[in-house]
Structures are given as structure tokens and as C-alpha cells.
Amino acid sequence: MRHPLPPRPFLDTIAMRVALVWSLLRVAAAVGSAGMEVPFPEALTGSLTTVPLIVVLVIFAVCIEMGRRAELVFLANLGYSFSHIAALIAVQCLVFEAVLRLAVV
Amino acid sequence: MSNEKYALWAEGVGKSFGATEVLKSASLWAEPGKVTTLMGRNGSGKTTLMKIAAGVLRPSYGVVSFLGDVRERHSLSRLARLGLMYVPQEGLVSPNYRVRDHSLAMESVFGALGSEAAIADARLADLMEQQAYSLSGGERLRVSMGLALARAPVVLVVDEPLVGLSPMDQEMIGQALRRLASRGTAVVTSGHDTRALLHISDVILWSVAGTTHHIGSPEEALTHDQFRREYLGPGFA
Numbered sequence: 001m002r003h004p005l006p007p008r009p010f011l012d013t014i015a016m017r018v019a020l021v022w023s024l025l026r027v028a029a030a031v032g033s034a035g036m037e038v039p040f041p042e043a044l045t046g047s048l049t050t051v052p053l054i055v056v057l058v059i060f061a062v063c064i065e066m067g068r069r070a071e072l073v074f075l076a077n078l079g080y081s082f083s084h085i086a087a088l089i090a091v092q093c094l095v096f097e098a099v100l101r102l103a104v105v
Numbered sequence: 106m107s108n109e110k111y112a113l114w115a116e117g118v119g120k121s122f123g124a125t126e127v128l129k130s131a132s133l134w135a136e137p138g139k140v141t142t143l144m145g146r147n148g149s150g151k152t153t154l155m156k157i158a159a160g161v162l163r164p165s166y167g168v169v170s171f172l173g174d175v176r177e178r179h180s181l182s183r184l185a186r187l188g189l190m191y192v193p194q195e196g197l198v199s200p201n202y203r204v205r206d207h208s209l210a211m212e213s214v215f216g217a218l219g220s221e222a223a224i225a226d227a228r229l230a231d232l233m234e235q236q237a238y239s240l241s242g243g244e245r246l247r248v249s250m251g252l253a254l255a256r257a258p259v260v261l262v263v264d265e266p267l268v269g270l271s272p273m274d275q276e277m278i279g280q281a282l283r284r285l286a287s288r289g290t291a292v293v294t295s296g297h298d299t300r301a302l303l304h305i306s307d308v309i310l311w312s313v314a315g316t317t318h319h320i321g322s323p324e325e326a327l328t329h330d331q332f333r334r335e336y337l338g339p340g341f342a
Contacts, residue, residue, distance in 0.1 A: 003213070003214070006210075007209070007213040007214060008210075009202060009206055010202070010206075069200055070193075070195065070196075070197070070199045071199045073181070073193060073197065074197055074198070074210075075182075076161075076180075076182045076191075077190055078210060078211065078215075079214065080182055081180055081183070
């Protein structure tokens with residue numbers, strides 16, 4: 001039976017890119033919120049309504065890069081669909097969001 | 106036409122991008138143990154048809170059948186799990202990774218695949234530790250063929266495998282495709298390197314103006330008046 005996670009080192013690269021893009025987006029959102037005088041810790045975590053937007057942006061950015069580097073077609077040849085990879089990215093983002101809220105709030 | 110003897114069968118396929126109709130009622134068949142080659146001028150829709158057959162693109166209309174089952178919403182990942190492999194024109198390797206990473210990834214998903222023999226067949230031993238970004242176009246295709254030999258797919262769809270290659274690399278890729286066909290793989294390929302492709306093919310399909318015509322064997326292609334006149338050209342010998 002096919003493993004639910006793509007093989008390494010492809011999985012490692014996806015995880016690293018998700019961490020990088022998510023961090024950049026969170027920092028940008030926090031700076032923007034602080035500029036609008038949103039108090040801490042809300043400036044860092046943002047509202048819950050920003051979470052879907054962050055997730056979609058991370059999926060978009062990571063998948064664009066994977067497509068550019070021919071990783072999507074290689075992983076598709078291994079049986080991993082775009083939606084499967086997008087779901088993995090979304091899960092990782094949601095874990096980061098949960099950890100951020102637990103750490104800050 | 107019965108599709109039972111074909112591993113991959115696309116019939117009456119149409120595809121439009123916006124207002125541009127690229128394919129209209131095009132067809133493609135791939136028989137186990139045979140190399141089927143799609144020939145045609147640039148812009149005739151060969152790559153689009155191959156992408157649709159492999160599940161990379163969705164057709165605007167038409168039917169795609171894989172291993173006898175009509176696939177309403179087929180995708181490359183689903184077909185790959187059933188035994189299809191698709192190699193795009195630029196090859197299958199990702200520049201970020203070593204050649205060995207691709208081989209190990211394929212092994213981890215599909216099990217032990219006889220990679221050592223495949224690597225020897227594709228003369229890849231020297232390339233295994235190289236990062237894919239440092240490979241030439243010919244080397245990328247050799248690696249892709251090595252992966253295909255290791256995978257031994259039920260159907261291999263490989264787009265323009267000989268383009269821009271030296272005669273020696275063309276020979277090597279051609280041998281790899283023939284070897285796969287001799288093991289029962291249904292190979293679908295395309296390109297403009299007419300002599301080399303006629304040499305390795307069993308069946309020729311002619312892609313013209315968004316549709317396809319079944320020409321037959323390479324010998325029949327050479328004596329097909331319209332194919333000679335409109336594709337090969339009068340000087341082709």
C-alpha cells in the first residue's frame with residue numbers, strides 16, 4: 001500500500017518550504033497588524049479568519065515552486081496528486097497555527 | 106473500434122484553451138509490447154493529446170480508457186498508481202535532487218524495481234550522485250529512461266524523447282524504449298526525429314490539424330502518399 005506521505009527527501013523539501021513561506025507570511029501579517037496598532041498577542045496570531053487565507057497563500061506559493069521545479073509531475077508519477085500535496089501543506093500550516101496560538105496566548 | 110487490446114485508449118478527444126481549439130476528435134491507442142509514435146508538425150496538438158491521455162490535462166470532450174476501464178475524471182496520479190508513467194519533454198527529474206534520490210523515491214513507492222540493472226542499461230552509474238540541475242538535456246532523458254526501465258510501467262507516455270540529442274543518445278533512448286516494449290510495456294512517444302522514430306516504432310499515428318490518422322507500420326508510413334507529401338516532404342528517403 002502506498003505511504004500517505006511522499007518519499008524523502010521530497011517530503012523534507014516540501015516541509016521546509018511550507019515553514020519558510022508560512023513564517024514570512026506570519027511576520028508580514030504581524031508587522032502590518034502592529035502598524036495598525038493592533039495589541040499583542042493579536043498582532044502576532046491574527047484573527048481566526050486570516051488562517052484560511054494564510055493556508056491558501058502557502059499552498060499557492062509552495063505548489064508554484066514545486067511545479068516550476070518539476071516536482072509535481074515527478075510526485076504525480078509516484079501516485080501523489082496535487083490535492084494530496086495541497087492537503088499535506090494545509091495540515092502543516094494548521095499545526096503551525098495551533099502551535100503559535102498555544103505558545104502566544 | 107474495440108479498445109480491449111489497448112492498454113491506453115483515447116477516442117474523440119477535443120481540447121480548447123479559451124477560444125483556441127487545439128484538438129478536435131483526436132485519438133490515440135497504445136498496445137502492449139508496441140511502440141506507438143505520434144508524428145506531426147509543430148502545433149498539431151501532439152503534446153496536448155499525450156497530456157490528456159496521461160491525465161495531465163482534462164479533455165474538453167472525448168473518452169480516455171486505461172486498462173479497459175473508461176476514466177471519467179482521470180489524473181496522472183491515479184493512472185500512475187495503476188501502472189502509467191509520463192515523461193514530459195524536459196525529462197522527469199527535478200533539479201533540486203540527486204539522480205539517486207529519484208531512484209530511491211521510486212523504489213520506496215513501487216518496491217524493489219531492479220534499479221541496478223536499469224541503471225546499467227541506461228548507463229547512469231556515473232550520474233547517480235549528481236544533482237539533477239547539473240545534467241545536460243541528454244543526461245536528463247537518460248535518467249528518465251533509466252527510471253522508466255526500473256519502473257517497467259504498463260504504459261509509458263514519453264513526449265519527444267529524442268529532441269536535441271546526439272545520435273548516440275538517440276540510439277540509447279531508442280534501445281531503452283524498444284527494451285520496455287519487448288517486456289510488454291505499451292509505449293507512446295512523439296517527435297520530429299523521423300528516421301530514428303521510424304526505426305524504433307511499430308505503429309505511426311499522424312497528428313494533423315487537431316486530429317489524428319492511423320498510418321500503420323513504419324513501412325506503410327513510408328509509402329503513404331499523403332503522409333509523405335504533407336509531413337515527410339518530397340525529399341525524404
